[in-house]
Amino acid sequence: VAQTxxxxxxxxxxxxxxxxxxxxxxxxxxxxxxxxxxxxxxxAGKTTFLDLITGRxxxxxxxxxxxxxxxxxxxxxxxIYRLGIGRKFQTPTVYTDHTVYENLVxxxxxxxxxxxxxxxxxxxDQKDRxxxxxxxxxxxxxxxxxxxxxxxxxxxWLEIGMLLAQDAKLLLVDEPAAGMTxxxxxxxxxxxLSLAGKHTIVVIEHDMTFVRQISQGRRVTxxxxxxVLCEGAVDHVQNDERVIEVYLGR
Ligand code: ADP
Numbered sequence: 001v002a003q004t005x006x007x008x009x010x011x012x013x014x015x016x017x018x019x020x021x022x023x024x025x026x027x028x029x030x031x032x033x034x035x036x037x038x039x040x041x042x043x044a045g046k047t048t049f050l051d052l053i054t055g056r057x058x059x060x061x062x063x064x065x066x067x068x069x070x071x072x073x074x075x076x077x078x079x080i081y082r083l084g085i086g087r088k089f090q091t092p093t094v095y096t097d098h099t100v101y102e103n104l105v106x107x108x109x110x111x112x113x114x115x116x117x118x119x120x121x122x123x124x125d126q127k128d129r130x131x132x133x134x135x136x137x138x139x140x141x142x143x144x145x146x147x148x149x150x151x152x153x154x155x156x157w158l159e160i161g162m163l164l165a166q167d168a169k170l171l172l173v174d175e176p177a178a179g180m181t182x183x184x185x186x187x188x189x190x191x192x193l194s195l196a197g198k199h200t201i202v203v204i205e206h207d208m209t210f211v212r213q214i215s216q217g218r219r220v221t222x223x224x225x226x227x228v229l230c231e232g233a234v235d236h237v238q239n240d241e242r243v244i245e246v247y248l249g250r
């Protein structure tokens with residue numbers, strides 16, 4: 001039986017900051033099309049782990065392969081971004097003075113030069129793609145709105161749209177529901193679920209209602225002290241003695 005290649009295979013990652021071990025013998029395997037949620041108490045190493053994937057931080061030891069062939073450890077942040085690994089930080093970083101449409105154009109170009117991409121011509125295909133994304137993120141009637149005029153939740157969805165415009169194969173999404181109303185949180189879950197399968201997504205999240213919404217029939221990874229404490233179905237993970245202990249701090 002041929003082995004299905006992982007989209008991402010990280011093995012034996014270790015990372016210390018001034019003697020403090022933030023990531024400890026961490027291994028993590030991600031299938032193509034998976035929507036994986038990573039949970040864990042504050043300081044568990046979740047952000048640092050995303051930093052290692054995107055090349056923002058380099059591990060002390062370990063290996064990390066993308067699509068079976070690309071050695072992420074030897075690549076810089078920009079090369080990793082160009083491979084198709086996109087990240088959305090917890091705080092939205094949309095261009096507030098540009099319209100929603102322009103924000104997507106800027107991401108589409110994948111260019112680091114804002115001006116160049118805004119003044120270069122958008123092809124009909126690219127335009128179609130942008131409108132398709134606007135529909136996906138349910139902002140089709142806000143295309144002409146300035147990014148800064150959007151509500152917090154809408155900014156988060158625009159940022160997810162920007163990752164789609166980049167054609168990111170792997171979307172790393174850091175606490176998408178932070179600061180959202182219950183209604184916005186639910187809609188964010190629906191959005192991520194609609195992307196699963198077509199895209200591979202790693203979500204870091206604290207809100208367990210939200211985690212449960214997006215994790216039915218999927219795997220959840222629990223990080224603790226820089227290590228995978230437990231991994232599996234959300235019910236299994238939530239009932240795991242070690243997980244309960246870590247969360248309740250007993
Ligand atoms: P989480 O995202 O799960 O809350 P982090 O990855 O942010 O956890 O942090 C894990 C641990 O590593 C924390 O104790 C944090 O203080 C430490 N840490 C993270 N980045 C640095 C850094 N650049 N320098 C020193 N310590 C860091």
